[in-house]
Amino acid sequence: MVKENIKLPVKLKAMSEMSEGQTKAYLLARIRNVHAKEWQYLLLAASDTNDDRVIRRKLLDAGVSRELSKDEWKQIYAELRKPTDAYFVFSDKPGYIWVNGTLCYITTNAQVIGEYTGCPPFPAPDSKAFTGDESSQGKLEEWQKNVAEPALHSECMVLALCSAFAGYCIYFTNIKSGGFHFYGQSSGGKSTVLLAGASVRGNAGIVSSWKTTEAACEETAEAHNHNLLIKDELKLLDKSPDEAARKAMDICYMLGDGRGKRRSLGYQKSPASWLLVMLSAGERSLGQHASDGGLERMKGEEVRLVDVPVDDNQEYGVVNSLPEGMNAGEFIEFIQNQCCQYYGTAGPEFVGKLLRKGEDNIRAKLAQLINKFLIHHKMDDCNDGVQRRIALRFALAYASGILAVNLKILPYDRKDIMKAVSACYCMAKKPVAVKKEGFFKKKFISELLSPNLLNVKSEGYSRDELESRDILVVTIKNQVALAVKKDVFKEALLADEKLLRQHDILFTDAKGRSTRQIPINGGYLSRRYCLKAEALRLFLY
Template sequence: MSAAIASIPLLFLQINRRKTMTNFKIEKARCVTRTGWHGNAFVLPAETFGDAAGEEIILQSAIADGVTLTRAGTLADWRTRVAMPCAGNSRLVLALSAAFAASCLGMMNAEGGGIHFRGGSSSGKTTALLAAASVYGPATFMRTWRATDNALESVASLHSDMLLPLDEIGQLEPRAAGGAAYMLANGTGKTRSQRDGSTRAAARFRVLFLSAGEIGLGDLVREGGGKVRAGHEVRVMDIPAEPAGGTLGIFERMPEGVTPGQFAEQLKRATAEHHGHAFAEWLRYLTGNADTARTALRTKADELLKQLVLVDAAGQVRRVAQRFALIGAAGELATDQGLTGWKSGEAELAAYVCFRSWLKARALREARRTQVRRERLHPQRAHPRLGQQAARVRPQRPQIARRQQRRR
């Protein structure tokens, strides 16, 4: 009798367990390996913006440190203490505009690429990268070039449709410089094999990266024994960090009574206290008004492109101009949404000034290459004295040379 009574709770437990299994509902989730646009939804490691079509989207990544997208302070203080003081400084405004433009690559079906600020030490290049990174998060959002190809590929997947700030290009392995630039700009990782010998799908991403260093990508490629190709200059836009005729480093306008060093410290302190809010508000606008935003970006970019280049401009120049036009258009659209506090036309002016700087630097590089080729083909023209000496020394005929050897 006691054994039968003891078995009653076990019987109830089994019945309840069966009911629980009967009422169990299976929920599915879609796993993705990169951030950014997936349909009408924008996926981040901790949250998703926009319409996910009724399904849960989960980001899976094998990289350990991930991407830092935390928020601090307020959007109003970030706008007042970070964005607005950058007005009047073409490189700073371009960097902030690029931070907003990175999330527009997928919407506009635009190709990726990079901007590289090249200049001397302590000229304010890193400050520009920190200001752009503050749109997304703290200073740890910024990376360095000191990484392997595989590591850069993983980092790019976590920054897809976002800005990728990379400091100190001089730390990149020279022999890998050209390949790294092509990989980031083209948005395609290496093709690898699985354990069974089948081909694993290559990583895909869309990234706009912002770089800085004392040397340019071309210098690094040549240092590694490679050849600088036109594709390098198109994919990575090398811009002098210091404006022409400037004496304030990367800065062009600062608060009255403030030195360049003090201004840089003020911006660094402000980015540490206020960051991350602008990106969240930007995504809310893009995902909630996708068609309107796309139309506005296309209109603004087309108008700016007409100011940058002529219709019959060279293909490479036009591709670079299109990227500058999109960056300027994104900065103007962010201003229209009240994110930057700039006057209308500030981002377009910065894009125009920086594009002209890139164009001038490109013309100087082409002139140097032409001069080097001429010196190799016609050394006597490049060095008159060398040409005169070469003309005086006449080569001896083979027969005369043999007679002189016999006499010796």
Template sequence: MNNPDANVIKLRPDVATIKPDRPCWAVYEHWVTNEKGEKLRPGVYRHGFKRSVLDQDTDEDTNTARTTVDEWIASPVTVIARTTNSDDDSEGRLLRLVTERGVREWIIPMEVFGGSGEDARRQLFGMGVIIALKKRGAFMEYLLAQCPTEVFATTCRPGWHESSGAFVLPGRTIGSHKVRYQSSGKGQNLFSLRGDLEGWKTEVATKCEGNPVLTLAIGCALAGPLLSLVGVLGGGVHLVGDSSSGKSLAQLIGSSVWGDPSIFAASWDMTKGGLEIEASGRNDTLLPLDEIKRADPKRVQEMAYSLANGQGKGTMTREREGRPKLSWRLLTLSSGERSLSEHAAIGGNAAHAGAELRMVDVNAGTRTHRAFDELHGLDGANFHRELTVAVGAHHGHIGPAFVEKLLASDDRPGLLKDFAGIRAQFIDDNAQAGRVADRFAVIALAGEMAIAYGLLPWAPGSALADCQLLYGEWLSRVGSGNAEDRQILAGIADFIAKHGSSRFSNVNASEDDTKVFNRAGYWELSMGKRLYLFNKPALIEAAHGHGLPRVVKALEGANALADHNNERKMKNYRLPGGGQERLYVIDPEALDGERGRV
């Protein structure tokens, strides 16, 4: 019965009678008739013999003295192939399951055979497989006995599979028939399908044309598969606008590119570890994050860095061995009533320019119709309602279709050339603005490619024009130059506006002002304007913790250091009440252009 060479007999639907080479395992997906004319229902069988009393007494080894036995073990489960997981090199078996709900596949890890296999059987029951309760051990024995020759690769992460070049999604692999997505079977399928592509194009995409925020959302979703191909780092865009302005609709539309918006869209309301899991589960696609106000203000900038950098935090097992880090490449489509830096400030944290560059603010609240520019003959409420209904009825089609077209073209040099041509149309004057320009350029490229593929019913060039418009708005809002410089200068300007009368006093006064507590420095009048004389601790405080040399560099670059007489960029002053001190002389007028721009 435990013959390791036993073969599984696979029955064609048109075959009605079987003559198994007993003892053996067999799988039948249809009703069959055995050699005695008995009907056997579909399932996994163990074909063997029941030894008769005469045979047991004589110890004869002859089939003539045995009665045939056909044990039904489970509903039809066929072991199709061996699997090797590309993420951790673990082995498994690819199973074909025939259930009342239809045919599906599932990968069972080989490690389950090291225990009772109870968890694996529980998941199989959940997928519709029926296993005879008294044959649970036999079922595991059957699975373990199979030795398929075909080998498939698997991965627990969607997106590009590096060794094969295929694009892997739950339930579907584009570009290879020998790669599968390996799921635990417990989570929701984010990449579900409903309706059809034509319905999505007609009812959703046509209404997005002329609306830069909505075309940006679709471009973000389609750009995910392009990031690694054109060498653009991850990051995101953050839609900023008042409540009910239309930001969430843009996220629903972006989500509908890959799956059911009600499931695919996520929220900022989670831990950093949870965010890493959500990002990894949407690798090479899109991560929509609704309502930044739900994020922890003290950690939101750290989370923005993590999303853009594409790698989670390392952890260890109980055996003090490092677990594989989660990783991803994607664009984030965030939304909120306030910017990333404004939300971080609630927790008492200074804004980090790097975090803001990784999650770029986009105006989604003060356009012609709040988040929209064109309502296509509808009022705002009906426009919002029709699109919300449409993405629920049609979703999950254009993303895979875009990847199919991309793989069919198979022109990496041409893709890089196209990206270079679009990128050249986004002007930048420094590396930081260049990173933002890269992001808008790859979003524009994705939109223009989808138009050329016939997947988006928009005029050629419209996706590029919309991205150029939004990038231009961002550039005019933050200004040119280094982002850290802007942040330092704005911080000092805000510090003067807040504390100019309470923590500074006239340096030329006859006596020291005793009403000043926690002194930041002094002020003096020069050429009809007030200059502020900062001491070192106050200057560092105003610049939100940047190092003193970095602060001085930013002030020099803005010509904001009004007077100094040594290499330290400071001037020596006699103080009211006696004594002297070297102070930084700052012209607030040189800072005015930076206030409110970061």
């Protein structure tokens, strides 16, 4: 009989629960890693315990001592084969998870936030969502002083910070995934706004590019479940304007739906799923990208990722005021440097304090604060579903920011949150102002109004000759229209294309696209932008 060794370096702790999607049982052991000089958890497939050699190899690889006796190894084999009534759960992605009746949060680094009994949850062995991209540097107080406090000089930065906390709060609401896209032609700090938001949960490495495949985007979204997803440089999505517009629209819908496509079993057992808040930035709005691709931005997409303009006429770009002794460039550089020195402390601290409040209390408080924002902007009784959902995006950011203030994470007054988020909300819903003479280049307007334009029905012209003309006169629905080549139109347009729709100047096709096919005898010309001639003249004059 082998004498029991109470100092055995391997202890069986629990067996995995076989939840939906799990096809393999695992054991959870606690081992003494002699190399790290600490006790660690180790997952073992239940079938591994049938073979002593497999057990020994895996334990040695995990850091168990090579100096154990034969009797000790026999005890280890017996320990791992004994029955157990203890169980642990797997998580297929980061985010909130129930552990023995207690709500906890598991990070992308597989760290568990919250107080629980028994064994912690573990990433599912086949999960790709635990990317380990979150990190921290400095203390919370240093982040508050050097990042959060200076960010008050920028309403957009405050919105970004609030959105980061909203990523942790969206789970406690009925709001679907979505967020904000900051856009503007200037280099006035849009990427710095994203960097400030990222500092809540990590460093600049968590800011990803729009240039990605659909499958990779699904994986990235799942890895940011119950968190903040950040994408920069929308223009990198695709070289082709048409393809970029289509991809942007597809990604916005996919992110808002919260579920990816079902793929082959060999690739993915179940579709990826997520609930998140997103921040994005680019030189052009998503609406403008849709126009570039000859598409109309659908209402459902608009409420998923809301365009927030950065005022290019503002002297300081995204900055509304400046600290004494700094110019705009110096301030932006200062924020960038501080975000690279102090990051990743606010998010985990916020989640830990939030969980101690209890789920019911969190839900009730968020609902109260969301309604307060809606009432403030007279949107609580709004019957326009699109406008109300846009307002809800900002209301969630406001409510989450207030909770961060209440929990002593954001060093702001509550009025600072309302002021900044409200300012961004008003910018987002305000129609883009443009002078009539600012719609098109002057030379192009002269060409549009020329009496010598060729009518597509004119006899004696071949298809190639008609195709070569920049502007043709056509008839659509008994109205005279001016059919303009796509490249000519885009070159001449100075304003946002959606303004032409608002003033009922642009003919769309049956699918709502901005361009139409031009029928001629025996076929069609390539797609063109078609402007209602009379409506255009009345608007310009």
